Amino acid sequence: MIAVERLTKRYGAHPAVDDVSFRCEPGTVTGFLGPNGAGKSTTMRMICGLTPPTSGIATIAGLPYRQLANPGREVGVLLDASAQHAGRTGREVLTVAAGTMGIDRREVAAKLDQVGLPPVAARRRVGAYSLGMRQRLGLALALLGDPRVLILDEPANGLDPEGIVWMRGLLRDFADRGGTVLLSSHLLREVEAIADRLVVIGNGRVVAQGGKDELLAGVGTLVRARDQGALRAALDRAGLDATRVTDGLLVRAEAEAVGQAAAVAGVALTELRPASSSGLEQLFLTLTAAAPTREDVR
Numbered sequence: 025m026i027a028v029e030r031l032t033k034r035y036g037a038h039p040a041v042d043d044v045s046f047r048c049e050p051g052t053v054t055g056f057l058g059p060n061g062a063g064k065s066t067t068m069r070m071i072c073g074l075t076p077p078t079s080g081i082a083t084i085a086g087l088p089y090r091q092l093a094n095p096g097r098e099v100g101v102l103l104d105a106s107a108q109h110a111g112r113t114g115r116e117v118l119t120v121a122a123g124t125m126g127i128d129r130r131e132v133a134a135k136l137d138q139v140g141l142p143p144v145a146a147r148r149r150v151g152a153y154s155l156g157m158r159q160r161l162g163l164a165l166a167l168l169g170d171p172r173v174l175i176l177d178e179p180a181n182g183l184d185p186e187g188i189v190w191m192r193g194l195l196r197d198f199a200d201r202g203g204t205v206l207l208s209s210h211l212l213r214e215v216e217a218i219a220d221r222l223v224v225i226g227n228g229r230v231v232a233q234g235g236k237d238e239l240l241a242g243v244g245t246l247v248r249a250r251d252q253g254a255l256r257a258a259l260d261r262a263g264l265d266a267t268r269v270t271d272g273l274l275v276r277a278e279a280e281a282v283g284q285a286a287a288v289a290g291v292a293l294t295e296l297r298p299a300s301s302s303g304l305e306q307l308f309l310t311l312t313a314a315a316p317t318r319e320d321v322r
């Protein structure tokens with residue numbers, strides 16, 4: 025369990041993280057979503073004791089990170105895959121960490137295997153690794169102590185599509201066995217595919233949080249027709265608000281009302297479904313639009 029209570033971090037006068045509270049429960053994957061500069065990394069660094077909060081508190085299994093007796097045994101952390109010692113081989117990175125955590129060295133080979141780093145790759149220096157390989161090594165490091173909690177900052181960065189599917193399975197399995205996962209991303213579709221719960225942050229503040237399905241249910245219906253203009257006119261006539269999204273029109277109404285409006289106007293639909301990916305994208309844009317980040321205004 026991760027508990028974040030009223031965390032705030034100010035750099036000078038400007039709050040990078042402003043009164044953020046949320047909980048991540050065992051058996052769930054929580055997606056931490058927000059645009060660049062929203063405060064995701066700063067929040068995660070505070071949870072992991074790397075950045076002191078201005079106020080508020082974060083605990084893992086009931087204790088602040090720095091008070092955990094053997095943190096690597098409680099929580100696996102991957103905040104920056106590039107932070108690994110470039111001169112060490114992948115195997116050395118894990119062996120050194122195993123020594124620090126008091127873990128049997130035989131676990132190293134098991135974890136390398138689990139994250140799909142073959143022996144030939146494990147013998148190479150980290151400096152020669154691709155970002156995807158570094159992410160896999162970082163994940164192996166996070167999993168090394170068999171923790172019950174994982175905190176991962178943009179873990180899908182640099183992974184190819186097969187790697188993303190693989191990671192999704194690994195994290196789902198971890199949570200299904202009772203683990204707690206907090207992962208940040210700006211890849212909305214990626215988060216939607218894996219998270220049970222969402223915490224959406226904009227300009228340092230939580231702008232929405234809750235169960236993914238519950239948040240998406242309020243988003244509406246995705247509809248498409250070959251004749252998009254006729255569809256929009258039909259929706260207008262029925263008084264239904266529609267927004268253009270990547271794969272069609274997003275309507276803030278039940279599918280039945282949307283289908284009915286199209287049928288009355290004689291518009292043939294090619295798709296009609298509860299909004300999912302597009303809905304999340306729209307939700308994300310709507311929720312964070314009101315909270316411009318400092319990156320936006322630079």
Ligand SMILES: Nc1ncnc2c1ncn2[C@@H]1O[C@H](COP(=O)(O)OP(=O)(O)OP(=O)(O)O)[C@@H](O)[C@H]1O
Nearest residue numbers: 035040058059060061062063064065066067318319
């Ligand atoms: N050490 C620091 N000193 C000053 N400002 C900082 C520092 N670290 C972060 N910030 C600022 O705090 C804000 C939040 O940054 P943070 O890195 O937490 O956002 P993020 O959501 O993780 O963004 P990204 O997706 O780009 O990594 C940004 O405006 C950033 O410039």
